[in-house]
Amino acid sequence: MNPKHIAVDDTIMRVNMPVMSTTEIFRGYLSPIDAHVITLLEANDYTINSVPLSQNFGTDLSELPLQQVREVFKGDISACLVNDPFGSFKQLATKENLIFLQPSYASVSRYGLVQHVPSMDQIGILAKDISTAYELLSVIQSIDPKDGVMTERNTVSLTPNKLEARVAFDASLLNSTNDEYGELLNSIAKDLNAVDVKLIYFDISKQVMTILAAAELSHSINRYDGVRFGYRSADASNLEEIYEKSRSESFSIGMKLFGILGVFVLSQNNSKRYYEQAMKLRRMIKESLDYVKYDVILLPTEINGNNYTNLAIFSQAPLAGLASLTFSKGNCGIQLLAKPYHEQQLLETYNRIISKD
Amino acid sequence: MKYEVVIGLEVHIELSTESKLFCSCPVKFDAAPNENICPACAGMPGIPPVLNKRAVELGIIAGLVTNSKISSVTAFDKKNYFYPDLPTGYQITQFFAPICKDGYIDIELSDRTKRITLKQIHIEEDAGKLVHTATSTLVDLNRAGVPLIEVVSNPDFSNAEEVIAYLEKLRSLMTFASVSDCKMQEGSMRCDVNLSVRETGAIQLGTRTEIKNMSSFKSITEAIEYESNRHIEALETMSEVLVQETRGWDDDAKETYAMREKENFDDYRYFPNPEIMPVVIDSSVVDKLKRNLPEMAHEKLLRLTEQLKLPVIETKQITASKTLSDIFDSTLALTGNPKEVLNWIVVELLSIQRGENKSVDDIVIDTKKFADIIKMVEQRTINRNVGKKLLQLLVEQDINPTNYVTEHNLIIISDNSSVESVVDEILNTHQGVVSEFLEGNQKVYGFLVGQTMKQLGGKADPKVVNELLRSKLASME
Numbered sequence: 044m045n046p047k048h049i050a051v052d053d054t055i056m057r058v059n060m061p062v063m064s065t066t067e068i069f070r071g072y073l074s075p076i077d078a079h080v081i082t083l084l085e086a087n088d089y090t091i092n093s094v095p096l097s098q099n100f101g102t103d104l105s106e107l108p109l110q111q112v113r114e115v116f117k118g119d120i121s122a123c124l125v126n127d128p129f130g131s132f133k134q135l136a137t138k139e140n141l142i143f144l145q146p147s148y149a150s151v152s153r154y155g156l157v158q159h160v161p162s163m164d165q166i167g168i169l170a171k172d173i174s175t176a177y178e179l180l181s182v183i184q185s186i187d188p189k190d191g192v193m194t195e196r197n198t199v200s201l202t203p204n205k206l207e208a209r210v211a212f213d214a215s216l217l218n219s220t221n222d223e224y225g226e227l228l229n230s231i232a233k234d235l236n237a238v239d240v241k242l243i244y245f246d247i248s249k250q251v252m253t254i255l256a257a258a259e260l261s262h263s264i265n266r267y268d269g270v271r272f273g274y275r276s277a278d279a280s281n282l283e284e285i286y287e288k289s290r291s292e293s294f295s296i297g298m299k300l301f302g303i304l305g306v307f308v309l310s311q312n313n314s315k316r317y318y319e320q321a322m323k324l325r326r327m328i329k330e331s332l333d334y335v336k337y338d339v340i341l342l343p344t345e346i347n348g349n350n351y352t353n354l355a356i357f358s359q360a361p362l363a364g365l366a367s368l369t370f371s372k373g374n375c376g377i378q379l380l381a382k383p384y385h386e387q388q389l390l391e392t393y394n395r396i397i398s399k400d
Numbered sequence: 401m402k403y404e405v406v407i408g409l410e411v412h413i414e415l416s417t418e419s420k421l422f423c424s425c426p427v428k429f430d431a432a433p434n435e436n437i438c439p440a441c442a443g444m445p446g447i448p449p450v451l452n453k454r455a456v457e458l459g460i461i462a463g464l465v466t467n468s469k470i471s472s473v474t475a476f477d478k479k480n481y482f483y484p485d486l487p488t489g490y491q492i493t494q495f496f497a498p499i500c501k502d503g504y505i506d507i508e509l510s511d512r513t514k515r516i517t518l519k520q521i522h523i524e525e526d527a528g529k530l531v532h533t534a535t536s537t538l539v540d541l542n543r544a545g546v547p548l549i550e551v552v553s554n555p556d557f558s559n560a561e562e563v564i565a566y567l568e569k570l571r572s573l574m575t576f577a578s579v580s581d582c583k584m585q586e587g588s589m590r591c592d593v594n595l596s597v598r599e600t601g602a603i604q605l606g607t608r609t610e611i612k613n614m615s616s617f618k619s620i621t622e623a624i625e626y627e628s629n630r631h632i633e634a635l636e637t638m639s640e641v642l643v644q645e646t647r648g649w650d651d652d653a654k655e656t657y658a659m660r661e662k663e664n665f666d667d668y669r670y671f672p673n674p675e676i677m678p679v680v681i682d683s684s685v686v687d688k689l690k691r692n693l694p695e696m697a698h699e700k701l702l703r704l705t706e707q708l709k710l711p712v713i714e715t716k717q718i719t720a721s722k723t724l725s726d727i728f729d730s731t732l733a734l735t736g737n738p739k740e741v742l743n744w745i746v747v748e749l750l751s752i753q754r755g756e757n758k759s760v761d762d763i764v765i766d767t768k769k770f771a772d773i774i775k776m777v778e779q780r781t782i783n784r785n786v787g788k789k790l791l792q793l794l795v796e797q798d799i800n801p802t803n804y805v806t807e808h809n810l811i812i813i814s815d816n817s818s819v820e821s822v823v824d825e826i827l828n829t830h831q832g833v834v835s836e837f838l839e840g841n842q843k844v845y846g847f848l849v850g851q852t853m854k855q856l857g858g859k860a861d862p863k864v865v866n867e868l869l870r871s872k873l874a875s876m877e
Contacts, residue, residue, distance in 0.1 A: 056446045075439045076446065157445045162674030191422075191450040192677055258671055262478050265489025266443045282484070309480070309669035318671060 045119040046175055047089050052096040052125035054157040055166060057081050063157055065098040067293035068267045070274040078155020079190070080124060080166055080183045087182050094123065100159045100260060101129045102297030104350045109135060112169070116141070122170035122179055126156055128163040128256065130357025133369040136169060137344045137376030144168040144176040147383035148364030150199045151180075152187030158263045160256045163361035173370070173393060177201065180386065199366075199386050207395070208381070208388040211337035212237035216245065219346040227375040232341055234399050235392065240337065244328045245355055251328065252358035254308050254321040261305025264298060329363040334382045339392045344369060344376030368393055402600040403635065405628045407563060407593060408555035411570060412548045413580045414526070414588035415458045421525045421547035422449030422492065422676075429586045433531070433540040441545035443487025448675045451476070455547040456679055458579045459499040459523045460689050462549050465573045465696060466518055468503030470686050475678040476523075480669040484539055485528040493524035493550075495670040497678070505573070507565040516566050519552045543587075549579070555594065555605070560624040564617050567591065568720075572697040575722035583761055584615045591620060597631035606631065607642040611649055611656055623649045627656050700725065708738045714746045721760045727767055734771035737778065744774055748788055752795050769794050773801045783861055785853075786810045813860045816868070822855045823868045838877055845869075 054063045056074035063069045077085075084091055094115050096108055112135050115123050125132055127145065136143035145167040153164055166183065170176035184199045212232040217225035244251075269275040269289025276288035294302070308317035332340070342356055360367035360380055368379045368389040377396065381388045419426055423440035440447040456474075463470045477495040503518035528544035530537050551570065557563050571582040571589060582589040591614045596606040611627060614620045627647070634640045647656040695703070697719040704710045704719070718724050724745060732741045749770075753763055773794065777787040782805055790801045790810075805811060813819060826848060827834055833844050852865050 062445065074446070075444060078446065153448055155446045158448075158675075161448070189450060190448050192448070192675060194677070259674065261669075262480065262488075262490050262671075265480065265482065266445065266487060268482075268489070270484065271442070271487065272444065306669065309671055311667065314669070314671075322672075 044121045044171055045090070046121045046178065048092075048119050048121060049084070049089055049179070050092045050094045050096075050115050050120050050123040051078075051081065051084075052123065053093045054097045054126055054159075055080060055093075055124055056155040056157065057091070057093055060093050061095075063095070063097060063100075065095040066100070066295070066298075068264075068269075068274045068289070070293070072273045074155075076155055079152035079185075079187045081155065083183055083185060089182075092120065096123065096125050096132075099295035099298050100157075100264065100301070101127070101131060102260070102301045103295055104129060104131070104297070104354070107131050107135055107350065109138070112139060112141075116171065121172075121175045122168055124166050124179075124183070125169055126159060126164050127167050127169075128160045128165075128361050129252075130354060131350070132167070132169050133357050133367070133378065134344060134350070134353060134376075136369045137371040140371060142168075142170045142173050142176045143367075143369040144170065144180060144386070144389075145360055145367040145369075146180055146184060146199060146386060147366040148361075149190070149192045149194075150184050150366075150384060152183075152185065152190040152193060154187055154189040160259045160361075161263065162255065162259060165361070173390065173397075177386075177390060196384075199384050201387055204387055204391055208338040208392050209336070210235040210237040210339045210341055210392060211240040212341045213240050213242045213245065215241060216343055216346065219348075220343050221347065224343065224345070224375065227373070228341070228343055228377070231372070231375065231377065231396055231399075235341065235395060237341055238337055240333070240340070242340075242359075243331055244324060245359075247324060248328060248358045248362060249351065249354040251321045251324045252354055252362060253304070254317050255325060255362075257301045257304035257307075258309050258318050258321075259305070260298075260301045261303075261309070264294070264302055267293075269293075325362050328359070332363060332365075332380075332382070338381060338385065338388045340380040341392075342378040342380065344371075344378050372396055401636070403597050403632050404600045405558055405595065405597050405624075405631075406555045406605055407557035407559075407595050407624065409551075409553045409557065409563065409566065410592040410594070411551045411553075411567070412526075412590045412592075413462075413551065413570075413574055413582060415455050415523075415547040415549060416578060416580050417452055417454045417458065417547055419452060420545035421452050421455050421523070422545055423447075425545065427546050428542075429583075429588075431542050433538070433542065435542060437541045437544070441487070442541050443489075443544075449492060449673075451676055451679070452547060455523055456499070456681075457685075457689060458547075459521065459549055460681065460686060461577050461693065462521055462551070462574065462579045463500030463503060464686070464690055464693060465577045465579075466500070466503040466505055466521065466551070466570075468500035468518060468521060470681060471497060471499055471501065472683070473497060473678050473680050474499040474523075476673045476676045477670050478673045480667075483527070484537070485530050485541075485544070487528065487541060487544055491525060491527065492673055492676070494522035495668075496672060498522035499549075499681075505566060505569055507562065507569050509561065509565055514556075514562060514565075516556045516562075517554045519554050521549050521551050524548055524550060555596075560621040563593070563620060563624060567617065567620070572720070572722075576694060576696050576700075576725070578694065578722075581722075581761065583759075584617075585759065587615060590615050593620065593624060593627075595624065595627050595631070597628060597635060606635070608644055609642070609656075610646045612646055612659065614649060619649055619651055622654055623656060626654065630656070697722075697725070704738070710738055710742055714742055717746050717750070718742065723761045723763055727763070727765060727770070730767040731771045731774070734768060735774050735778070737774070740774055740778065744770075744791070748791055749795070752792055756795075763795070765795055766798060769798075769801050776801065776805065780812055780814075780861065781805070782810055783812050783859065785858055785862070786812075809857075810859055813856055816864055819852075819856065819860050819864055820868055822860075823852055823865065823872060826851045826855060827869075827872060834873070834876065837873060845873075 055078045133143045151166045168176045269285045274293040279285040279288045366381045366386045379389050425436045475497040478490045479493050480490050498520040500521035526543050526546040528541040574580045593611040596608040598606040646659045701719045704715045718728050773790045776782045793799045
């Protein structure tokens with residue numbers, strides 16, 4: 044493994060390189076710019092491979108990109124940067140013995156990252172080990188005036204804490220996991236002296252996530268019309284047909300579903316009922332996290348069901364703009380959440396978990 | 401049955417910023433197609449918007465000069481609007497938290513003053529432009545992302561006269577506050593007219609139509625008259641069913657035409673733009689901008705007429721235009737003679753502008769050189785006619801008046817004996833004309849003055865020529 048050799052998903056744009064090349068609508072489109080993180084990595088002598096990891100804006104939740112991830116980490120690549128609003132790569136991290144470090148919202152510039160769900164988009168780090176992940180974070184986190192949401196306060200502190208992070212755990216979530224996994228998690232929580240909390244909005248969070256992501260995604264993909272760049276249907280004879288056929292032929296079923304759902308939740312009579320309610324719930328989810336009582340939340344990485352039900356676990360960080368760390372200890376998948384810009388508390392907790400026999 | 405017309409306006413005004421609202425592309429009117437674009441304003445993926453701070457300041461200033469409440473927190477939203485000139489498929493605008501609310505503008509009508517109330521002012525990005533050719537439609541995105549404010553009035557207007565008075569006042573406020581140049585011919589001030597007709601005294605409004613993108617006062621007046629009559633006729637004769645829709649104005653046919661049925665606002669699928677942080681406007685920022693507000697036209701008119709005792713009618717001509725007002729100020733600062741400067745602008749400069757068929761706002765003049773001409777006339781270095789000629793050359797060719805006078809030997813002839821000998825020669829040469837004058841035909845006097853001035857190369861002091869001619873003719877009687 045070469046710590047200076049990394050991959051970036053091709054939704055992170057590089058000059059004259061293909062963009063999200065696995066998604067048909069981008070066919071033939073070459074990036075006119077370098078993403079800010081690319082500039083930072085090159086300035087720090089990283090060797091970068093662009094790889095096609097994300098497909099269809101991450102909307103096809105039924106199938107995780109397992110083979111693509113394995114392909115990326117075949118050689119001496121030490122880490123891969125990828126935007127993961129729906130948690131697909133976090134799930135894979137636990138299955139493939141990798142680490143996924145999701146920095147706090149707006150702590151890493153999104154300049155040059157293809158917009159998926161702008162209020163949740165964040166370049167994350169899928170790495171072979173924890174030191175590589177944190178080393179990369181120290182390189183890519185930097186205030187960038189080209190990302191209008193970043194301000195001076197969006198700076199991650201990587202200075203180790205003197206105090207142990209206080210951990211919280213919602214034991215009721217174990218009702219939704221298999222027994223063996225539940226026991227493993229429970230014992231980790233005990234080792235960490237975790238305080239018991241109730242994540243009261245946990246069950247509704249996947250619906251909140253779906254509504255908001257669909258609303259934002261439906262606008263993000265509005266620009267792909269087959270006219271100015273990317274895929275254009277060869278079968279179109281007028282402008283209306285270019286729009287209709289280019290999209291019909293190149294948007295995946297997931298993109299179409301999210302697009303239609305986004306239009307629905309923002310449309311006449313529905314905006315108040317769905318979008319605005321989801322926004323309220325998002326605020327309530329954020330406000331319900333009581334960082335006076337604890338610093339880090341311990342979560343499972345899989346609950347009984349499917350990839351969609353797992354969205355509840357992986358939507359917590361993007362909905363609340365939190366930092367998260369996803370990894371496995373043995374067969375036990377673990378996700379830690381910390382309040383924004385406190386990534387060092389994740390590292391400290393990780394070290395405690397891993398060092399415990 | 402009697403009807404009343406109810407009109408509300410949405411006026412789009414381009415802000416005078418150097419760069420676009422969310423990227424650093426320059427804002428220029430006459431650039432080649434797609435010269436001022438970048439991946440951001442061309443709607444390419446991956447580039448987040450970065451808000452232009454100056455646009456927000458100008459939005460606040462627009463609110464201050466229209467007596468509006470400035471929001472302490474303002475934010476931007478996405479408005480879904482799928483059209484070829486809008487590269488992202490949505491417009492970034494302010495729907496939920498506009499920058500200004502509840503303002504008003506007092507307008508002067510022929511018989512009274514009327515207060516027009518404003519619902520809100522919001523900032524938004526402009527769309528690009530479609531250029532239709534015989535075989536295709538081309539897209540020019542130079543204008544895409546240019547910052548605008550939209551000034552939304554309540555439906556307080558009853559006729560075209562009020563609308564035009566309001567638009568003139570709004571233009572005056574925005575230009576004097578340097579919010580915009582408001583050049584309608586360049587599209588930096590455009591107006592959508594919302595019009596309905598109801599029975600006089602009725603509470604409920606009639607069916608509303610919106611006439612989009614009006615960009616001249618003349619068209620606006622004609623469109624309002626046409627559309628009012630169309631509505632009244634439809635109501636009286638049932639000749640057509642009025643529907644809520646967007647209409648365009650055909651300036652050749654002098655009629656409106658249906659464009660599309662009016663979207664109701666939910667179809668725009670507004671939602672807060674997560675790529676732009678809400679803007680917190682500190683009261684200290686507003687106070688500072690308020691303290692630094694320049695003098696408005698109506699304030700200036702009052703000062704010039706009351707303090708400097710300048711004539712009202714001519715002064716109004718100056719204060720009706722920010723361009724003229726600026727020329728007046730900077731020329732006055734160099735000459736110190738307000739009456740002379742006013743006179744030179746209103747009489748001479750505007751005459752040149754009319755001759756060239758230019759808009760007043762298109763006058764470009766080096767005021768230092770203009771002041772030099774006025775001073776040379778005042779100091780009797782040149783006569784006024786030479787001054788006028790120099791002014792014409794200054795406007796047309798940007799000459800250096802001082803050098804031109806020297807190079808072309810235009811200095812006034814101050815030696816009276818030279819003038820007198822020419823006067824004698826003219827009287828001698830044109831004895832017939834002299835006889836006519838002496839017999840009472842005063843009209844021929846001008847001929848004698850003209851011949852004398854011509855003989856002196858136009859450089860004599862007309863006053864001296866007059867005095868000598870009058871005196872010599874009197875001695876002949």
